[in-house]
Amino acid sequence: MPAVRPSRAPQDAAAWQALDMLCRLGLGLAPIAAEVCALLRQLVGADAAALFWLHDDGQPAGFHHEDSPASVRNLFLNEFHLFAAPGEPNIVALARPDGPRVGRLLSPGAAHYRSNSHNLLMRPNGHEHTLDLRVEAQGRPRAVAALFRAPGPGFSDEQAARLERAGVSLARAFRTGADQDNIAQATGHVLLDSDGCRPLMADAAALHLLQNAHLPGLGLYGATTADLPVDLPRHLHLRPGEQRHIPVPGGLLHARIHALQPLAGTASASGAAQWLLTLQLQRPQQIDVVRRVLALPLTPLQREIAVLAGLGHARADSLALAGVSNAALKKHLATILDVAGANDWEGLARTLRPQPS
Structure with missing residues (x-):
């Protein structure tokens, strides 16, 4: 008698809930990109996954790819014009709203296999098949999700339907008005000259943050601080005296250019001796709360x-947010407190959301 294969339903149900919980935080896809890619790969079935989030004009603003070599990442970020020609199956083309939301590359024509996108990006990654999804929110494309497979069987219509289902959750990541409670994770500095804001020197932490930000024009894998582009502030869309939060994989990159006090007799036309670019990766604490909850042996409602x-x-x-009665809440809360090792609701909050030391 053949062995009975265990059902994947419980694992799938937990993964669907995890995807929706993370996206409902409303932080965008960049801070949760690694978690989302892993869940999409599990739920749909793929060798690797990638997310590309977009500027308002539909151009790529950043990306996360699970397994691409450094050389391929650098090429995509620094030489995007190679993949922007008409007919290229690039991110801009996949994000256009004039076609199907999912599966544009399920059955690509011969031109696809002659494209730079296939030969310079997909093949070096070991990928042959792509399943793509356009993520829309607030009436416009906001991201593209892509799943990849090595040569062999491609993706099925059933898998395309599962990815389309995931798109409902992905769109929730772009809801407006989400509060953020960020925890600083790493800080780096770049010293800029007085008039042109050209990089003079940078510490290793700054280089690491810029390498892993995956921002257009900043493909810096294998680079040294001497390789920073002379127009670095332009790539960060930042001018002297300004600051902004940039969505990047793992959180938000807070970038700020501020003046250093000039020494006597050294002030330049800008009024500053030099500028300092401070970079700090900040991780929204809400992501860690969801991760801690998902690690607990609880039911979906709990x-x-x-x-x-x-x-x-x-x-x-x-009561209203979870859609339960007071009696049901009391019953479920008793289990939750016992599992989490907390005494009451406030203690549970502290356990799941510890304050930084």
């Missing part, structure tokens, strides 16, 4: 209740 505490909601509000 996870929904627990995450409300971790995200700072009052116990009274959780």
